[in-house]
Amino acid sequence: MKDSKIPFYMPSANECELFETAFRKGLPVMLKGPTGCGKTRFVAHMAARLGLTLTTVACHDDLTAADLTGRYLLKGGETQWVDGPLTGAVRNGGICYLDEVVEARKDVTVVLHPLTDDRRMLPLERTGELLEAPEDFMMVISYNPGYQNILKSLKPSTRQRFIGIHFDYPPAQQEVDIICQETGLDKARCVPLVNLARSIRNLKDLDLEEGASTRLLVYCATLIMAGVAPLEAAEATLIEPLSDDESAKEGLMEVVQATFG
DSSP: OOOTTSOOOOOSSSHHHHHHHHHHTTOOEEEEOOTTSSHHHHHHHHHHHHTOOEEEEEOOTTOOHHHHHEEEEEETTEEEEEEOHHHHHHHHOEEEEEETGGGSOHHHHHHHGGGSSTTOEEEETTTTEEEEOOTTEEEEEEEOGGGOOSSSOOOHHHHTTSEEEEOOOOOHHHHHHHHHHHHOOOHHHHHHHHHHHHHHHTOOSSOOSSOOOHHHHHHHHHHHHTTOOHHHHHIIIIITTTOOOHHHHHHHHHHHHHHHO
């Protein structure tokens, strides 16, 4: 019987066992893969499976090292130190997950270096503390290699501090099973959705940044289960989120119409 407290995740290979071994050995983990392929769900699943607190930080252009470690704030007329999410996780244990880490400023990765080698330490210059990570602390980052460029990439000196787990869209039958499990839509209606997504992913002439993700397929199936017509559901979940270009959207609509008629 499935534990309802553990978020649903369907493994594609040995990623669960590899992640658990990394945790037991105190190794940091780097997840690489396209948007919406299950990286964040995987981390939530593993945190629950291992009984660990999960602290998730959605990285963005303005995220600084101080946002992660903490800062002095004025409270009640007094200046007090307030831990950031990374410092809190190091003090208390659990998984600290930096989602799309390449979006953050460069000083963020520098802060991670002493935590992701044999030292497993977090220096807090502002407070003079040197925190040692407990045994149940784990550092996890993720990013999408497809978005990498000269301005947004992980340096080799950072990448080589992590073990890497590659993610991709699941095999067709597994993707059908995932959508069915997530939404309750019967498999017979999930199959065309997966076939549609694979057609979109193989399009070369529409200049899409990414193909239709498993997440978007779940959204589409959810709308269909709620009574939305498949063509309308596909337009809302598999066309509009993928492009703003009118000619590209027309090309996508042709593929959708060929699938649903």
